Amino acid sequence: MTRDPRADRRLIVWLSLSQLVTWGSVFYTFALLMEPVERTLGLGRAESSLAFSLALLAEGLGAYPVGRWIDRGHERLVMAGGSLVVGLCLVLHGFIDSLAHFYAVWTVLGLAMAATLYTPVFAVLTRRFPQDFRRAIITMTFLGGLASTVFIPLTAWLIASFGWRHALWCLAALQFLFCFPVHAVVLRGGPRAGPAGTARIDAASLARHLRGAPFLLAGGFIVLMMAITAALPAHMVSLLRESGLAEAWVIAIPAAIGVLQVFGRALLYFFERHFDLHRANLLIPCLMPMAMATLLLALWAAPHAATLGLLLALLFVLLYGMGNGMLTIVKGTAIAQYVDREHVASLNGALGIPLALARAAAPLALGLLWSPQAGYRYGLWLLLGVSCVAIASLLLVQRRALAPLGQRR
Secondary structure, three states, X not given: OOOOHHHHHHHHHHHHHHHHHHHHHHHOOHHHHHHHHHHHHOOOHHHHHHHHHHHHHHHHHHHHHHHHHHHOOOXXXXXXXXXXXXXXXXXXXXXXXOHHHHHHHHHHHHHHHHHHOHHHHHHHHHHHOOOOHHHHHHHHHHHHOOHHHHHHHHHHHHHHHHOHHHHHHHHHHXXXXXXXXXXXXXXXXXXXXXOHHHHHHHHHHHHHHHHOHHHHXXXXXXXXXXXXXXXXXXXXXXXHHHOOOOHHHHHHHHHHHHHHHHHHHHHHHHHHHHOOHHHHHHHXXXXXXXXHHHHHHHHHHOOOOHHHHHHHHHHHHHHHHHHHHHHHHHHHHXXXXXXXXXXXXXXXXXXXXXXHHHHHHHHHHHHHXXXXXXXXXXXXXXXXXXXXXXXXXXHHHHHHHHHHHHHHO
């Protein structure tokens, strides 16, 4: 049966909007909730921050079973149900009166994030667009990349106008009235899993992939790059302040990253077909070590030549912002391109716990490596080295995956 291109476009647009809402109302909302929740419950910064770490850990724990359910054809149930759980948790968050309740809500929110954010929706698009899943994913991430740009000011306004408890109820309403209906309606008629008799064969095939070098190499690339992109945001403002930049630039440079991410994805969308896909996959991650090296140069130059330091800092944010935006696509499609498409949701889900640990540990490691004398210099050198190891892992898995193609020629 011929696919309807208009229906495909509508599916991608609606999923893009639901991603924007969910990323914005959950992931980016936590930073705005920290201070008012701390004042209400009498918490310290370490106590409040632990709630988000619990959410990331729960997201990692939930990623594998969610991936298995999607591979078995239950994508509509997973994502629509996840939106209901997100909405319910945001409502309950408005009633919390203790640290235990705070932790419980964010732990369950983490499980719901595993069912509603990029990992499951990338798997959905890979299943529905097996011949052109990468382009579908790029298109879908345009709006998702603007979640912080839209929802940070919106949520800040809601909190200032109605208080943080009622602000959360407004965000919950978006889940009930928009995200749930979108997932319930547009995900109808998805591809089904194979016959029940193939389940044992599929399980054996999945286990083989999980033990194989291609999955370990691709997974290593994804986890290491995720560690880099998780480490910097929490320290970005402090790092730029230490470089001696004016406060306006300290705020403007991190704020520009979201827009540059979308710009990078737009370049990928319009020009990718003019280049070799696998070469682009390898060149895009190279922007990250280039960004780290530029930032190290900026920190060195700023005390001696302020103008040069500023120019290097601007070059850093350009490389990092565009690289991070395009890297989301490379990370999101690496398993399908170089390991296996049939079990892509399960294989990506198997990375859930390593990814959660990397996202939690990377900012801490960068903080531990900071010192009054050296600042963030040693931490940035570590990130530079990690990015090079990640690129080497991707190069190796590419060679393994593409070698049979070359032999067949």
